[in-house]
Amino acid sequence: MREEATAFVPGHVTGFFSAHPHEDPTKAGSRGAGLTLTDGVEVTVRPVSESADEPPTIVLDGEETAVEPVATVLEALGVSARVEADADLPLGAGFGVSGAMALGTALAANRAFDRKLSQNELVTIAHGAEVRAETGLGDVVAQAQGGVPIRLEPGGPQVNELDAIPARARVEYVAFGELSTAAVLSGDTDRLTEAGTTALSRVVEEPTLLSFVYASRAFAREAGLLTDRVAAAIEDVADAGGQASMAMLGDTVFALGTGLSDAGYDPAVCATHPAGAMLR
Amino acid sequence: MREEATAFVPGHVTGFFSAHPHEDPTKAGSRGAGLTLTDGVEVTVRPVSESADEPPTIVLDGEETAVEPVATVLEALGVSARVEADADLPLGAGFGVSGAMALGTALAANRAFDRKLSQNELVTIAHGAEVRAETGLGDVVAQAQGGVPIRLEPGGPQVNELDAIPARARVEYVAFGELSTAAVLSGDTDRLTEAGTTALSRVVEEPTLLSFVYASRAFAREAGLLTDRVAAAIEDVADAGGQASMAMLGDTVFALGTGLSDAGYDPAVCATHPAGAMLR
Incomplete structure (x- = not known):
C-alpha cells in the first residue's frame, strides 16, 4: 500500500446529449459531445x-462533503480512504466535477491500494457510480479520453463507442449558478433526446468545433434548457462575432477563443485538455 | 486552407504482440501492449x-525521404503537401516513427486542408496506410490513445478494442540499430503469435507496468526475437536490480525508471506520454 496517490481529471463541458437509461448502470449513459478542459479536479487518495x-472522509476544496459517486467507487474497490479533491471548477455548474471526483478516486485508489485493475475497469466503476447517483451520464467516459469527445454510443468502455473532433481550442466560461442534473434527468427527457439526436447527427457529419457549438446552441434552445442569463450571454457573444453555448447541465455559458472577453464579460480562461484523466 | 498545421505524435515501444492479418488493412492489426513515449515525432504539413x-515532399529530420504510409495518407485525403517531420527517435528501431509520421500527417493535413474528418476516420486512414506498407500493425492506434495501451482486439478504431495500464513511468532506452518490421512480419509468425497471446493473457490478468515488462521479456525470448546486444543489456539491467525488455521491432532495449542508468549504460531518457497524438 502506498502512502497516497494523486490523479488529475479534466473538467468536461457537455454541449448536447441524449439520455439512454438502462437497468445496468455500466450500460446506461448518454450520447453527445463536449469539451474536456485544462481546468479540472486533482484527487488525492x-x-x-x-x-x-x-474515518473515511471526502473533502472538496477543504470542506468535508458527501459525494455519492466517490463513496460508491471506494466501496466497489473495497477500500477505506480519505479523498481530497481540489477543483478549478464549481460543483453543479455543468463541468463534470462529480464525474471527475469519481474517476480521480478510482485511478488514485487503484494505485494507492495496489488494486491492479485496468483503465477500462476503473472507468467502468466510476461511470457506473456516477450513473447510479444520477449526477451525470457521459462525463466520466469523456474525461477518461480527453480532447473533444463525441459519444456515439452510451455506456461504460465495455459497450460504448467514442469518436472525437480532432481539434484544440482556448475555452472561456462564466458560471452563473447551479442546475440539478438529477432534476432534469428525472423529468420528461423526450424533447431533450430528440434535440440531442439531431445535434449528434450534425456533428458526426461535420466533426469541427464550429459545428459543435452550432449544434450545442440549437440543442439548448430546442430542449428548452436555456436559462435567461445564459441566453443573454450567448446573444452578447454572437453580437461580438463569437460562438458560445450552454454547459449541460449548469447555469453556465462557454465560448470558443475570446468569445466572452470580446463581449465584455470577465470569464475564466482555459483550453481543451489533450489527455484524459491521468495519475500525477 | 491554412498555411500549415503541426501535430505531435508520441513514440510507441511495443513490448509484445501477435499479428492478425486481414485483407482489409483497416481490420488487420495486432494484439499486444506497449508504452507511448514523450519522445515522439512532430509533423508539419x-x-x-x-x-x-x-512538388509534394516528405522530409524527415531535414532529409528528403520516401515514407510509404505518409504518401498513402496524403493520397487518401486527396491533398498535395510538403510534410516535414522532426523525430526525437530513430527510424526502424522499434519506436513507431513511421506510424507517428502517418498519424501526424493525417491530423495535420486534416487541419491544414480543412478536410473535416473525425479523429477515428483519421486514425483509420493512418492505421490502414501503415498496415499496407508493412511498417507496423499496432503503433498507430496506440499512439492515438497515449498512455500505456493494451490492444485487446486488432484493427483500426472501428473494429478494435483497447484497454490500458493505468500508470505512468520514466522510461530509458538505448537503440543499438535497426530491425526490419516487414522482414519479421513476412516470415513465419506462428511462434510469435503464440508467445504474444500468452503475454497478453498475463497483462490482462494483471495490468501493471511490472507484469508488462515481465510478459515482454518472456515474449522476446519465446518468439526468438532477442538480439545479442539486447539480451546482454536486459541481463545487465536485471543484475542491477532493474526491469528491461526489447522494443518490438528494433535492436533496442528499454527499461523502466533508472534501469539502464543503474546498469552503467548512457540511455536516452523520457517518460510515458499521458495523451495521444495531438495538434499543436
Missing part, C-alpha cells in the same frame, strides 16, 4: 485505518 | 501547388 480511528 | 512547381 490516502488509505485510512478505521481501527486506528481514522 | 504545408499545402503545395503542383501547378506552381512545388
Whole structure:
C-alpha cells in the first residue's frame, strides 16, 4: 500500500446529449459531445485505518462533503480512504466535477491500494457510480479520453463507442449558478433526446468545433434548457462575432477563443485538455 | 486552407504482440501492449501547388525521404503537401516513427486542408496506410490513445478494442540499430503469435507496468526475437536490480525508471506520454 496517490481529471463541458437509461448502470449513459478542459479536479487518495480511528472522509476544496459517486467507487474497490479533491471548477455548474471526483478516486485508489485493475475497469466503476447517483451520464467516459469527445454510443468502455473532433481550442466560461442534473434527468427527457439526436447527427457529419457549438446552441434552445442569463450571454457573444453555448447541465455559458472577453464579460480562461484523466 | 498545421505524435515501444492479418488493412492489426513515449515525432504539413512547381515532399529530420504510409495518407485525403517531420527517435528501431509520421500527417493535413474528418476516420486512414506498407500493425492506434495501451482486439478504431495500464513511468532506452518490421512480419509468425497471446493473457490478468515488462521479456525470448546486444543489456539491467525488455521491432532495449542508468549504460531518457497524438 502506498502512502497516497494523486490523479488529475479534466473538467468536461457537455454541449448536447441524449439520455439512454438502462437497468445496468455500466450500460446506461448518454450520447453527445463536449469539451474536456485544462481546468479540472486533482484527487488525492490516502488509505485510512478505521481501527486506528481514522474515518473515511471526502473533502472538496477543504470542506468535508458527501459525494455519492466517490463513496460508491471506494466501496466497489473495497477500500477505506480519505479523498481530497481540489477543483478549478464549481460543483453543479455543468463541468463534470462529480464525474471527475469519481474517476480521480478510482485511478488514485487503484494505485494507492495496489488494486491492479485496468483503465477500462476503473472507468467502468466510476461511470457506473456516477450513473447510479444520477449526477451525470457521459462525463466520466469523456474525461477518461480527453480532447473533444463525441459519444456515439452510451455506456461504460465495455459497450460504448467514442469518436472525437480532432481539434484544440482556448475555452472561456462564466458560471452563473447551479442546475440539478438529477432534476432534469428525472423529468420528461423526450424533447431533450430528440434535440440531442439531431445535434449528434450534425456533428458526426461535420466533426469541427464550429459545428459543435452550432449544434450545442440549437440543442439548448430546442430542449428548452436555456436559462435567461445564459441566453443573454450567448446573444452578447454572437453580437461580438463569437460562438458560445450552454454547459449541460449548469447555469453556465462557454465560448470558443475570446468569445466572452470580446463581449465584455470577465470569464475564466482555459483550453481543451489533450489527455484524459491521468495519475500525477 | 491554412498555411500549415503541426501535430505531435508520441513514440510507441511495443513490448509484445501477435499479428492478425486481414485483407482489409483497416481490420488487420495486432494484439499486444506497449508504452507511448514523450519522445515522439512532430509533423508539419504545408499545402503545395503542383501547378506552381512545388512538388509534394516528405522530409524527415531535414532529409528528403520516401515514407510509404505518409504518401498513402496524403493520397487518401486527396491533398498535395510538403510534410516535414522532426523525430526525437530513430527510424526502424522499434519506436513507431513511421506510424507517428502517418498519424501526424493525417491530423495535420486534416487541419491544414480543412478536410473535416473525425479523429477515428483519421486514425483509420493512418492505421490502414501503415498496415499496407508493412511498417507496423499496432503503433498507430496506440499512439492515438497515449498512455500505456493494451490492444485487446486488432484493427483500426472501428473494429478494435483497447484497454490500458493505468500508470505512468520514466522510461530509458538505448537503440543499438535497426530491425526490419516487414522482414519479421513476412516470415513465419506462428511462434510469435503464440508467445504474444500468452503475454497478453498475463497483462490482462494483471495490468501493471511490472507484469508488462515481465510478459515482454518472456515474449522476446519465446518468439526468438532477442538480439545479442539486447539480451546482454536486459541481463545487465536485471543484475542491477532493474526491469528491461526489447522494443518490438528494433535492436533496442528499454527499461523502466533508472534501469539502464543503474546498469552503467548512457540511455536516452523520457517518460510515458499521458495523451495521444495531438495538434499543436
